[in-house]
Amino acid sequence: MIKIIVPGKPISKSNFKLKNIHGQVWMPREGKHGKYIAYENKIAGFINQQYTGPTLTGNIITIIHLYFLNKRMGDLHNYPKSICDGIEKSGIIENDRQLKPVLLFDYIDKDHPRIEIELYECSKYKVSYSIESLDE
Incomplete structure (x- = not known):
């Protein structure tokens, strides 16, 4: 198991994509x-x-824990893309x-996003999960 901690507020990729007049999505390298x-x-880094x-070769079970400053976090499903791109960029x-399955969890930590x-x-590992009723 490898655990990596990246300090700072998580950033979603969807906020940065643009479309050209033909509807093609692209990511500018300059400006915001x-x-x-x-x-x-x-x-x-x-x-x-x-x-x-x-x-690492082969499929990788990936668990991502996102710690936000507050409840204004946006669409959670847009965060893994930026994180997975950073993992790939690291080499x-x-x-x-290779990152599958990806499990995503979110929390609030106003002091340490x-x-x-x-x-x-x-x-080397297998993943399993269960869903249990709170009524029982």
């Missing part, structure tokens, strides 16, 4: 959109500081398609 590229680089092992994996990423190689 450069903030997203910097965020990917930040994630990659923290991964490279905290993990010095070999490149710890070859392609972010951050991302905690846990990576488990599917060849």
